[in-house]
Amino acid sequence: MNNLPVILIIGCGSIGERHLRTFLKTGRCRAIACDTRPTILADMAAKYQVPTVTDWRAALADPAVTAVVVATPAPSHVAIATTVLQSGRHCLIEKPLSLDLEGMDALQAAHAASGRACQVAYVHHSRQEVRAARAFLHSGQFGRVLSATLVSGQDFPFFRPAYRDIYYAHHAQGGGAIQDGLTHMVNLIEWILGPTTSLLCDAAHQLLAGVEVEDTVSIVTRNQAGALVTFCLNQFQAPNEGTLQFNAEHGSVKVEYHLNRWGHFARGADNWTWETFPPIDRDTLFVTQAGDFLDACEGKATLMATLAEGIQAVKFNLAAFASLRTGTRQTVA
Ligand SMILES: NC(=O)c1ccc[n+]([C@@H]2O[C@H](COP(=O)([O-])OP(=O)(O)OC[C@H]3O[C@@H](n4cnc5c(N)ncnc54)[C@H](O)[C@@H]3O)[C@@H](O)[C@H]2O)c1
Secondary structure, three states: OOOOOEEEEEOOOHHHHHHHHHHHHOOOOEEEEEOOOHHHHHHHHHHHOOOEEOOHHHHHOOOOEEEEEEOOOHHHHHHHHHHHHHOOOEEEEOOOOOOOOOOHHHHHHHHHHHOOOEEEOOHHHHOHHHHHHHHHHHHOOOOOEEEEEEEEEOOHHHHOOOHHHOHHHOHHHOOHHHHHHHHHHHHHHHHHHOOEEEEEEEEEOOOOOOOOOOOEEEEEEEEOOOOEEEEEEEOOOOOOEEEEEEEEOOEEEEEEHHHOEEEEEEOOOOOOEEEEOOOOOOOHHHHHHHHHHHHHHOOOOOOOEEHHHHHHHHHHHHHHHHHHHHOOOEEOO
């Protein structure tokens, strides 16, 4: 037990606590909880019997710490992660990586010099149905993907009742549908098809009470692979559903999150062929992600999102906001 790697979780709010619990569930590490709020730390110590610390810089002085999860609100991710990598620790950074490109060069340089793993916590990479669909598309059986659609929605207040009081309520803290929810989908599409090259974005605040940030987004994009990709997301619909469809030269591939399945439909076939996985609880994907990150710390290849993908997703968000402001199509720089 004492030989297990120690993971420092910086920020033990909603997602930080989930990281703490799910890293421990792997049985492959110990953990230290870090938060600036003492009441949160008392809660973490009581629930998970872990050591706690209020100052993440002081925590990095402990040579036992081998890796860090950065689970604070987005504006602090890049500065913390850069210091973490400079200290020689592996680093898992929550999404979105940042709200702008400030500090990205230093972060990339710190990563390159460190020889350590640096991943972005786009947890949908852990979905079995997504992994299977991606592998099928990459096999080339259906040829080039020419168009794709992503339609997703959920009753966000049900899943995050405190949404008015957290980062979500403010763009400057990483809030709103584009930076908070859509970024998962954007990264997923780019993980499968490669980077977006241009986009046209519309978005509005349609329903969520007590906030003014957009809760509804429609974006049409062009992808480096030549595909036309459409994203359509809202954060108020009752059904918690997400459907991705890829239409390629020789057939279509679909992923349905809510049914835990993916399928393919060759041109000329008369129906979908499905593969369905068992239902999962809300921790499952995070346990998989934690295990993958521990593998990355051991130098093994994983399917996790890379730092470059995280930076690309920030560029997508910046182009989306520029498009919304100007009403024009934007190149993703
Ligand atoms: N992958 C996912 O599914 C997912 C889900 C929710 C949130 N997130 C992301 O995770 C990040 C955090 O979100 P959250 O919902 O947990 O927010 P939160 O507000 O619930 O928690 C953030 C915590 O960080 C702490 N904190 C802030 N600055 C700190 C510092 N300098 N040192 C130590 N602790 C500090 C706060 O006290 C708070 O407890 C955001 O970037 C968000 O987008 C990801």
